[in-house]
Amino acid sequence: MQIFCIFETEKQSLFSVKYKNSEFDAWDEIFEKWTDVEYLEEYFESYSDTLKSGFWKDISVEDAVLKTLRDAQLLEKAILTCANDNDLLKKFFKPLTDSEIQKDNLLKTKAYGIVTKWLRIYAVKLTDETYVVSGGAIKLFGKMQEQKETEFELKKLIMLKDFLIANHVFDKENLSE
Amino acid sequence: MKEKESIKKLVTGNSPWIANAERRIQDDGWREESAKIALTILRYLRKNNIKQFQLAEMINVTPQQVSKIVKGKENFTLQTINKIEKALNIKLVQIVVDSETNLNSAPTQEYSNIFNINDEYDFQTKLTGTYGYENY
Numbered sequence: 009m010q011i012f013c014i015f016e017t018e019k020q021s022l023f024s025v026k027y028k029n030s031e032f033d034a035w036d037e038i039f040e041k042w043t044d045v046e047y048l049e050e051y052f053e054s055y056s057d058t059l060k061s062g063f064w065k066d067i068s069v070e071d072a073v074l075k076t077l078r079d080a081q082l083l084e085k086a087i088l089t090c091a092n093d094n095d096l097l098k099k100f101f102k103p104l105t106d107s108e109i110q111k112d113n114l115l116k117t118k119a120y121g122i123v124t125k126w127l128r129i130y131a132v133k134l135t136d137e138t139y140v141v142s143g144g145a146i147k148l149f150g151k152m153q154e155q156k157e158t159e160f161e162l163k164k165l166i167m168l169k170d171f172l173i174a175n176h177v178f179d180k181e182n183l184s185e
Numbered sequence: 186m187k188e189k190e191s192i193k194k195l196v197t198g199n200s201p202w203i204a205n206a207e208r209r210i211q212d213d214g215w216r217e218e219s220a221k222i223a224l225t226i227l228r229y230l231r232k233n234n235i236k237q238f239q240l241a242e243m244i245n246v247t248p249q250q251v252s253k254i255v256k257g258k259e260n261f262t263l264q265t266i267n268k269i270e271k272a273l274n275i276k277l278v279q280i281v282v283d284s285e286t287n288l289n290s291a292p293t294q295e296y297s298n299i300f301n302i303n304d305e306y307d308f309q310t311k312l313t314g315t316y317g318y319e320n321y
Contacts, residue, residue, distance in 0.1 A: 011195040014202055023192055024200055036202040043209060043216075045223040045257035053231070070224060077220055077257075081213060084206045091203055134188040177191040 009171055011140065015091035020137035022090070022097065025168055034164075038129060038144035042080035048073040051146060058148050076146065079121040086122065098136045100129075104165070116165050128158070130165045132172060142168040212260075220257035222266070222277050227255050229275055243272040 012033040014022040024035035032040055041047050052059060052072040059067050067075075090097045101117040117139065121127030129144040142164045145157045152158040172178065209216065230240060241251040244265075253259045254269075266278050 010197045011192060012198045012200045013193075013196050014200045016193075021189060021192075023196065024202075026198065033198075033200045033202075036200050036205060039202065039206065039209075043257070045220050046227060046252070046255045049224060049227045049231075070228065073224055074220070077217075081209070085210060088203070088206055088210070134192060138189045138192065140192065172192075175191070175195055177188055177195070 019095045020090065020097045022139055024141040034143045035141045039080060039084055042076060045073060048076050055148055075124050079123040079127055082122045097139065101131055101133060101139055130161050132168050140168060215260050216257065219259055219261060222261065223255050223257035225277060229273055244268040
């Protein structure tokens with residue numbers, strides 16, 4: 009596992025994991041996938057039964073693809089403004105679960121899509137202004153464990169957290185776990 | 186700020202994301218249309234059980250070229266669109282002749298002289314892929 013810098017300004021920093029044998033760092037890979045029509049069509053086709061369920065109100069594969077493309081574009085534009093030195097990054101990342109809110113550091117976080125309810129970016133929060141991204145997914149079920157892609161993302165998030173602890177990114181006396 | 190300094194020591198490279206994102210945003214005008222065409226093609230191929238390599242053979246391009254097309258990353262020429270339309274017998278793009286628009290925005294004398302613009306018609310290309318962004 010390697011750490012890549014996505015951007016760093018005076019106010020805030022965003023980093024990403026680059027996994028062994030992966031062509032892209034996790035952050036770049038998210039947007040490569042979410043702007044790839046072929047990937048999205050296959051993905052939503054594989055969940056076409058889920059899209060027909062009551063929760064998603066019978067959205068078509070075509071609409072799902074186009075909404076995702078639109079949302080990825082909006083998200084990308086919004087994060088680019090963060091790279092231009094505002095301090096909005098902390099507003100994107102929310103605690104992964106309610107239990108995470110109690111912790112001061114090593115917080116597992118998620119960022120949402122702007123239009124759709126299903127885009128997720130996962131990151132470990134180092135400080136209010138510093139985040140390390142482990143990956144992202146299109147989440148179509150309530151719990152991360154209910155879908156293979158999000159279950160895998162949860163494992164990656166925990167793996168990143170362990171990596172950061174092993175590499176002494178945190179002072180032990182400040183570690184709340 | 187110990188954490189920030191510690192993570193910076195672990196950094197081994199820079200993500201190409203900013204450059205990639207800026208390129209995507211710069212291209213977003215044609216990429217939106219390209220995505221709609223790609224999606225129309227993909228759904229047609231799936232419905233009719235046609236493989237991408239077969240489409241490549243039908244329109245006489247490489248499989249890599251078809252891959253670029255269905256990813257929505259191709260800045261299509263009219264020639265390519267026409268080849269796909271003929272091969273699959275579907276309509277991807279329609280040219281709309283709109284004389285009303287022309288009446289409301291007649292070319293200036295200067296430009297009509299230089300380019301010999303035909304003041305009878307104003308041609309607009311309009312994508313008519315089945316799926317649109319209009320509702321979002």
